[in-house]
Amino acid sequence: MPSVDIEQPDFCVKCGYDLTGLAERGRCPECGRPFDRTTGEGIRGAEPPKIRGLRMIRRVRTLVLASSAGGVMVVAVVVAWRWPSHAWGIVEFGGFIAGMVLLGAVTSFVYEKDNLPPV
Numbered sequence: 001m002p003s004v005d006i007e008q009p010d011f012c013v014k015c016g017y018d019l020t021g022l023a024e025r026g027r028c029p030e031c032g033r034p035f036d037r038t039t040g041e042g043i044r045g046a047e048p049p050k051i052r053g054l055r056m057i058r059r060v061r062t063l064v065l066a067s068s069a070g071g072v073m074v075v076a077v078v079v080a081w082r083w084p085s086h087a088w089g090i091v092e093f094g095g096f097i098a099g100m101v102l103l104g105a106v107t108s109f110v111y112e113k114d115n116l117p118p119v
Ligand SMILES: [Zn+2]
Pocket: 012, 013, 014, 015, 016, 017, 028, 029, 030, 031, 032, 033
């Protein structure tokens, strides 16, 4: 989805304070770090820490889901090993659960960069 904003927002490189609308150069009102919009000094485009944190949480969610799928499959195989008469059913069921969780992991991965809240 392309952004409708024409002006690229600027953020303090140190604390992530939104410097949009302030003078070309000066000091961050939040932490006092000097910035110069003409050179890009002290300016970070796009991504404040809030967004970065959210992105990281989503990455962790994906990894947890993916490893859970693997874990379910390992448990299913171990249980099947100890219960040979039902081995196939257990592996099948475990595979089904693992598949569902894995689908969740893939969905999580696909939407990692989607729907980040507006700054
Ligand atoms: Zn700052």
